[in-house]
Amino acid sequence: MRTMKLATDKKFLFGISLAATSSLTFGLAPYFSIILMNNGFPAIEVLAYRWGVGALVLMLFALLAGNSFRLPRKAVLPTLFVSVFRALTSITLLLSFQNITSGASSTIHFMYPLIVAAIMMLFFHEKKSGIKIGAILFSIVGAILLSSGGIHLEGGNLVRGLIYSILSVVTYAIYIIGLRSKALEEVESTPLTCYVMGFAAIAFIITGQFTGGITWIPFSEKYLWLHILGIAIPATAISNITLIKSVKLVGATMSSILGILEPITAVLIGIWAFSEPFTAKTAIGLAIIILAACVVILNHRIERKIQAKKQLNK
Numbered sequence: 001m002r003t004m005k006l007a008t009d010k011k012f013l014f015g016i017s018l019a020a021t022s023s024l025t026f027g028l029a030p031y032f033s034i035i036l037m038n039n040g041f042p043a044i045e046v047l048a049y050r051w052g053v054g055a056l057v058l059m060l061f062a063l064l065a066g067n068s069f070r071l072p073r074k075a076v077l078p079t080l081f082v083s084v085f086r087a088l089t090s091i092t093l094l095l096s097f098q099n100i101t102s103g104a105s106s107t108i109h110f111m112y113p114l115i116v117a118a119i120m121m122l123f124f125h126e127k128k129s130g131i132k133i134g135a136i137l138f139s140i141v142g143a144i145l146l147s148s149g150g151i152h153l154e155g156g157n158l159v160r161g162l163i164y165s166i167l168s169v170v171t172y173a174i175y176i177i178g179l180r181s182k183a184l185e186e187v188e189s190t191p192l193t194c195y196v197m198g199f200a201a202i203a204f205i206i207t208g209q210f211t212g213g214i215t216w217i218p219f220s221e222k223y224l225w226l227h228i229l230g231i232a233i234p235a236t237a238i239s240n241i242t243l244i245k246s247v248k249l250v251g252a253t254m255s256s257i258l259g260i261l262e263p264i265t266a267v268l269i270g271i272w273a274f275s276e277p278f279t280a281k282t283a284i285g286l287a288i289i290i291l292a293a294c295v296v297i298l299n300h301r302i303e304r305k306i307q308a309k310k311q312l313n314k
Contacts, residue, residue: 015249017257022242024233025311027265030102031273032095032231039224043094044208045215051090051201054236055194061241062190069191076181079192082178083199090200092168099161099270101276103267104151107286108165110263113256113293114139115173117300126176131299139292150277189244197236205297256297260290 036046062069071079087164096105114136120126121133152158178184184192208214217224267286270276 011249015246015255016258018242019246019250019255020261022239022255023259023261024265025239025242026259027106027262027269029231030097030106030237030253030266031269032227032235034097034102034274035227036224036231037094037098039227042208042211043091043098044204044211046094046231047087047090048201048204048208048214049217050231050236051087051197051204053232055197055201056202057233057237058190058197058240059194061237062194065190067188067191070182070187070192071193071195072186073161075187076182076203078178078181078194079187080199082175082181082184083196083203085175085178086196087173087200087203089168089175091204092164092171096164096168098153098154099164100147100153101270102148102274103263103270103276103278103286104149104282105161105165105168106266106290107146107263108143109145109168109172110259110293111139111169111289112172112176112292113296115169116176117296119173119177127303128300129303132296135292135295135299138295139289142285142288142292144285145281145288149218149237149279149281149283149285190241192286193240193244197240200277205252260294263290 033046033050036049037043093105093109096108110204114132117126117129117132119134121128147158147162152161179192202220205214217228219225243255245259263286267278271278
């Protein structure tokens with residue numbers, strides 16, 4: 001009995017460490033993205049390299065793990081659908097980095113569980129909850145405080161930055177909802193992520209042909225390749241792999257709650273690497289948004305447990 005408990009505890013701790021790794025590596029994305037854009041890379045080019053190299057690395061991992069890449073015919077359109085919204089999330093988030101601080105943008109992006117809850121209540125007839133509605137309103141207050149805390153970048157546009165950040169939240173929420181499609185249930189998680197990243201990479205490469213083309217960076221440019229590999233491997237491939245595995249070990253709820261490390265990491269890196277301001281209003285707004293998101297995640301978990309008990313009692 002004790003052996004089983006120790007094995008369960010180790011499994012849980014391993015899952016927690018994977019979830020934390022996922023959040024921390026996701027939080028590195030703004031740093032590598034901004035460095036590349038500051039070196040003259042257009043946003044489209046950054047994303048083409050990020051998703052292209054990341055998809056190749058993840059594909060290699062999936063092949064070594066023996067995953068099947070079979071994509072049922074009924075899953076093709078849903079896969080393309082979620083790929084489009086994942087790509088839109090990436091480009092709007094990068095454009096927000098050009099206008100407001102990366103820490104603020106990443107924090108606003110963490111509102112996606114709230115937007116998922118709002119969309120599900122408004123369009124999918126999910127039961128309305130006072131807790132969810134309250135958390136959504138609470139997060140809006142947090143976003144207002146955050147936006148008034150000196151997050152505007154020199155040469156950027158505050159309103160435009162906020163609009164791009166909000167668009168990134170909405171498109172990511174639609175992406176998350178799209179992943180729940182019954183047609184995608186048969187597709188293994190890692191190959192599905194490969195398809196999404198691969199389709200996104202192709203979309204950015206094609207788009208790049210209409211915006212000046214995608215420049216091939218010689219391997220002799222070690223500094224640039226270091227940052228390309230940084231955004232493609234830790235901030236994309238590793239973060240996705242560890243997220244998938246952590247969800248299997250500790251569940252989506254715990255993995256989502258540990259997602260708070262992502263905006264916190266982005267805020268700390270922004271302060272350290274880019275001298276981004278961090279005011280009292282920024283801190284309060286950050287705390288409110290994180291708290292509101294965690295409330296929605298935990299409430300969803302509680303609701304699922306109650307529904308499960310009701311079904312068992314029938």
